[in-house]
Amino acid sequence: MAPVDLLKVNSEELAKFLDSFDYVMSDCDGVAAFTDLVAEYTGRTPIGLGKPSKLYGEFAMKRAGVTDASRVLFIGDMIEQDVALGKNVGFKTLLVLTHFTEEKMLAHTIQPDFYAPCLGSLVPILNKHGKKYLCNL
Known part of the structure; x- marks a missing residue:
């Protein structure tokens, strides 16, 4: 999916775009205001995937096929x-x-x-x- 220019998207298109996701994920660094806005709109709790989160490391292991x-x-x-x-x-x-x-x-x-x-x-x-x-x- 191509990046979305939020300044040029009308609210109906933005709503459709945001509703297309099952999860809201954030790297937890520098995007809190936007993440909060998206989470409030979608009614979903963000999943933080930033260092030093254990979840981030487990995600990286799974992605790399590492089990130990x-x-x-x-x-x-x-x-x-x-x-x-x-x-x-x-x-x-x-x-x-x-x-x-x-x-x-x-x-x-x-x-x-x-x-x-x-x-x-x-x-x-x-x-x-x-x-x-x-x-x-």
């Missing part, structure tokens, strides 16, 4: 979103220190399983030990 969360390494650069998501779902976590110093990360209440100064620092490790885990996409 402990076999997932979730790599991210934000403690509150990425590492917390991994912890909520049962993933192993690797924090890339893009937004944090090592000292600040170590002082945080949420701790990753692993951390690295940058993604590039993982290349020698993968070249030496991880070739069987790499695949071409």
Whole structure:
């Protein structure tokens, strides 16, 4: 379905568009006012699919065909979103220190399983030990 320009759609067309959905989903970040408006109109409660929601991680696992969360390494650069998501779902976590110093990360209440100064620092490790885990996409 093509994007809808809400400024050019009359209320009857908008109503038909909104009524065509079974669920209202939101990434929970920056769209609350619009989500509230759509939820009020449709009479449906939004399902939040944002990090660090466990539901978000379970959705990603299902989409990827993963059944064992402990076999997932979730790599991210934000403690509150990425590492917390991994912890909520049962993933192993690797924090890339893009937004944090090592000292600040170590002082945080949420701790990753692993951390690295940058993604590039993982290349020698993968070249030496991880070739069987790499695949071409």
